[in-house]
Amino acid sequence: MEAVPVRHPGRxxxxxxxxxxxxxxxxxxxxxxxxxxxxxxxxxxxxPVLEGLIKGTILATIGSMIIGISLGVVxxxxxxxxxxxxxxxxxxxxxxFRGIPRLVLVFxxxxxxxxxxxxxxxxxxxxxxQLAGFxxxxxxxxxxxxxxxxISSTLxxxxxxxxxxxxxxxxxxxxxxxxxxxxGQREAAAALGMSPSLSMRRVxxxxxxxxIIPPTGNETIxxxxxxxxxxxxxxxxELFFQAQAVSSRTLKVMPSLVAAxxxxxxxxxxxxxxxxxxxxxxxxxxxxxxxxxTAHTKKNRILGKGA
Numbered sequence: 016m017e018a019v020p021v022r023h024p025g026r027x028x029x030x031x032x033x034x035x036x037x038x039x040x041x042x043x044x045x046x047x048x049x050x051x052x053x054x055x056x057x058x059x060x061x062x063p064v065l066e067g068l069i070k071g072t073i074l075a076t077i078g079s080m081i082i083g084i085s086l087g088v089v090x091x092x093x094x095x096x097x098x099x100x101x102x103x104x105x106x107x108x109x110x111x112f113r114g115i116p117r118l119v120l121v122f123x124x125x126x127x128x129x130x131x132x133x134x135x136x137x138x139x140x141x142x143x144x145q146l147a148g149f150x151x152x153x154x155x156x157x158x159x160x161x162x163x164x165x166i167s168s169t170l171x172x173x174x175x176x177x178x179x180x181x182x183x184x185x186x187x188x189x190x191x192x193x194x195x196x197x198x199g200q201r202e203a204a205a206a207l208g209m210s211p212s213l214s215m216r217r218v219x220x221x222x223x224x225x226x227i228i229p230p231t232g233n234e235t236i237x238x239x240x241x242x243x244x245x246x247x248x249x250x251x252x253e254l255f256f257q258a259q260a261v262s263s264r265t266l267k268v269m270p271s272l273v274a275a276x277x278x279x280x281x282x283x284x285x286x287x288x289x290x291x292x293x294x295x296x297x298x299x300x301x302x303x304x305x306x307x308x309t310a311h312t313k314k315n316r317i318l319g320k321g322a
């Protein structure tokens with residue numbers, strides 16, 4: 016019997032409608048002179064914009080994600096600890112930083128910390144100056160003093176603020192990844208004589224990466240876009256801030272914003288490609304991949320024809 020494929024006229028109608036809409040969008044981009052594409056490409060190569068891209072967007076993303084992933088894994092493990100104090104601290108951390116918008120947190124770190132604590136005294140003990148006064152010492156125990164106002168509007172505070180916020184989300188991602196690993200893996204590691212910390216590093220976390228990588232990639236892409244919040248720090252070395260500065264000087268708002276948008280799209284595209292290869296690397300051994308399925312299908316067809 017020869018099977019007759021089922022016809023799907025709705026698919027062809029949908030393809031025609033999508034093609035028409037795509038053609039209209041492309042025509043609008045090309046024919047509307049207000050987009051001013053030549054000027055937008057020139058803005059992308061302006062030195063302040065490139066400095067904002069590298070020193071603000073890329074550097075802030077890398078620094079914030081390093082803090083977020085490192086601290087997030089620790090907080091996620093605390094959430095799963097058998098110690099009730101560690102569980103409470105992990106829960107309180109995620110509750111606090113997930114409840115504050117990043118814009119408010121960035122503005123708080125940029126303006127509020129310097130107002131509340133103009134200087135930090137660095138000593139062998141917390142509150143070294145108060146301790147020295149309590150003990151009746153003539154000189155306090157302060158080793159060095161950090162003037163917070165000197166760094167309140169710098170990239171450092173922005174990275175710290177967004178990194179602390181990101182750690183709260185990464186803690187939940189890490190916790191979900193750890194819970195996805197079967198308990199038998201931990202029991203097998205314990206049977207081999209591994210300590211809980213060693214089994215977590217060598218056995219549990221490598222298997223949890225299959226679940227952790229996709230949402231972590233999404234968080235990294237979201238962080239790239241959230242670096243635009245550093246313009247409210249205020250931080251001059253930031254991509255969106257520099258694009259706004261160009262639009263204010265030239266009175267060409269849309270081309271300047273298009274230039275920033277194109278740089279964001281370039282970075283997110285590179286990150287999506289990297290995420291794809293990471294997922295494929297850590298997903299080895301978990302079911303058949305598309306390449307394996309395709310190769311298996313081709314092999315069966317060849318063998319069938321040969322028979």
